[in-house]
Amino acid sequence: MQRVAELASGWAEQMGVPDSERNRWLRAVWLHDALRDAPPEELAKWASTTPGPKELWHGPASAARAKAEGEIDRGVLDAVRYHSVGLAEWDMVGRILYCADFLDPERKFDREVRAELAQRLPQDPRGVLREVARARLLHLVKTGWPIPDPTFRFWNSLVAAGSGSR
Numbered sequence: 001m002q003r004v005a006e007l008a009s010g011w012a013e014q015m016g017v018p019d020s021e022r023n024r025w026l027r028a029v030w031l032h033d034a035l036r037d038a039p040p041e042e043l044a045k046w047a048s049t050t051p052g053p054k055e056l057w058h059g060p061a062s063a064a065r066a067k068a069e070g071e072i073d074r075g076v077l078d079a080v081r082y083h084s085v086g087l088a089e090w091d092m093v094g095r096i097l098y099c100a101d102f103l104d105p106e107r108k109f110d111r112e113v114r115a116e117l118a119q120r121l122p123q124d125p126r127g128v129l130r131e132v133a134r135a136r137l138l139h140l141v142k143t144g145w146p147i148p149d150p151t152f153r154f155w156n157s158l159v160a161a162g163s164g165s166r
Ligand SMILES: [Fe+2]
Pocket: 032, 033, 036, 058, 059, 083, 084
C-alpha cells in the first residue's frame, strides 16, 4: 500500500494538483483495501447487498466502513467502492486509484509496460487510464469472468470520451 501511495503522491506532485486534492487521492489509497483480507462475516456485514463473486466485495465493504467512520467525500467513497470494477461517473480520485492500484510496482506481471504507463500518467492521464482499463478488461475476458455492469459502462465511457485508439 505504501508503494501505491507513493505512486499517487508522485503523480500529484508532477501534475501540480493542490494539497487538498492530493489528500483525497491518498485517503482513497489508504482506504481501498482496508477489508481485502477480512473474514467473510466481516465482509458480509458491510457489503451484504453486493452482487457477484466474493473477490468484488472488499471495495464496497471498505467504502461502507469508511463512511461509517466519517468519510463524507463522495468521490473518495466511489473510488473505494468501485476500485475493482470501474465507474463511468468517477472523478479524478477514482481514476487515479484505479490506475495506481494496477500500476503498483510491487505487482509482478508486465513490469516494464506498467512502469512506462506509471511514468506517462502525469502527462497523459486519460490515455493511461484507458490503457489500464483495456488491460484489466482483457484479463477479465481471458479468465472467462462475467463483465460486471459498472465495468462495461466504465469502458464505454472511456471510448466515448474519444481519447484516441490504438
Ligand atoms: Fe482491492
